[in-house]
Amino acid sequence: MTDAGDRHGPHSVINRVLAVLATFEGTPGSLTVAGIAQRADLPVSTTYRIVASLEEWGALRKGSDGRYQIGFRLWSLGQQAGRRLRDRAHPFLQDLFDLTQENVHLAIRDGLHSLYVDKVYNSRKLPVVSRIGGRLPLHATAVGRVLLAAQPDWFVDAYLARELESPTPNTVTDPAVLARVIADVRREGFSVTYEQMRLGAISLAAPIVYQEETVASVALVFDIGQAGEVDRLRPAVKGTADKIGRAMRGGSAGAVLRRVSPPTSDRFSSDEKPGLHGAGPG
Template sequence: MAEPARPPSVAGKVMAILDAFALGGVRLNLSEICRRAGLPLATGHRLVGELVGGGFLERVPDGTYRIGTRLWRIGSQAPAVTGLRELALPHMEDLYEATHDNVQLAVLRDGRALFVERLRGTRSVPVVTQVGATLPLYATGVGKVLLAYAPEDVLEGVLAAGLTPHATRTITDPEELRRSLERVRHNGFALTRDEMTVGASSVAAPVRDAAGTVVAALSLVARTRSADMRRLLPPLTTAARALSRDVAAHWRSGPVESLAHGPNEPFTERKAGP
């Protein structure tokens, strides 16, 4: 006779609460945290309060919660993504200076695009991207690059989960998405217009390691109304190739899986420009 399942330990409950933020959404209210963590409201309230007291979570004045600075500091020591970010930042800064548009770096994690770094300017188009959060692969430029070069089971998982519309031009038809990914592989870059956010367009290119495996995606995000994305393509692909050379020469943190399953909290967003 099988033993009855043991109730989750306190440590398991705490990990479930912290992992709730890995599903996307920089700020969550208590009900959302408990729903994602699978915890009763009373239990979640008590544990979240303790995490706030310890600095692992922060309570925002509007009553929502976000990752705390103490957890950011601990997570920032993770070597895999940190090494990639350190290599990428000089190229991202050069790219920002050349374009003054949002510059983003993302890796594949659990079937979503995990944003590990972003540079934004005071005049850049507002976007939903937050460093350390995840967004759908099928609705973002970096996501389409990562999905185009990912194993087939990753695409099947995305399709099985459903293509939920996020903006006016989000691709929701599986065959249309397959054709879009084929264009990415053929062209070597991805273009999106009003797919994740109305008014925002992106162009993204792959970052490869020494074996030619796509380990990340680099993108520019600009205003749909005024942006000439084809004009932004040359500086972007130049930066992506330069970063790929650095990754091939200096990055020794292991295969892409170490990025895809790394922690979701080791990042601090940077603001470019004066």
């Protein structure tokens, strides 16, 4: 029997399934069916049927406590996104980690966020808030500021006109100040953030350029007590970004980069310019 809520056709069903999966974005733990229904704004009965189907397929898995998490099949499928980019970049990220012994990140732009596609880290080092597949605000991260600086002026203006997130008390949200910061990143070719995303942390990032476009960004994250090390570490970060860019020019990774980032649900306004939230890193 067809659910009465599905009478609008298959697109309605697909939208509901996507709404259920979207509830797990940014969720650190597991969710109950009731919690999923509330987040997805769906009836519990409808949610229960969707969750059961997703569990059967492997997109979700049920824990012993009756709560649900993303399933291994969906996780495995998601790992295919950006795989060729990671394959090209990862040896250089590992080299940077070996050289500095600091946490290393690789990110692309996904709409209004930095999407983290790879990282190399030491569990004994400073804990970091990013995770592979995680998304953080562009203005609050060094990789994000690099990616934001690569966008056209109209994009930056529209981004800064939003109500900006403030992950820490030190996060800069003043549009005028951020506009000057972005101008500095464009001029200097790197970004340094102090306690913008996490208290006690510094991030140092540089752009990865392919065919004259910034397609990704690489960064180190280290303790605020090492602020005096920024100038010493900057050439290593910049050199790593340049090496990744050269490795990409040696193959077809650039075409893949434009398919790495999935469509985003972020929106500026109804009259936004075309391409603002395209799947490419732009």
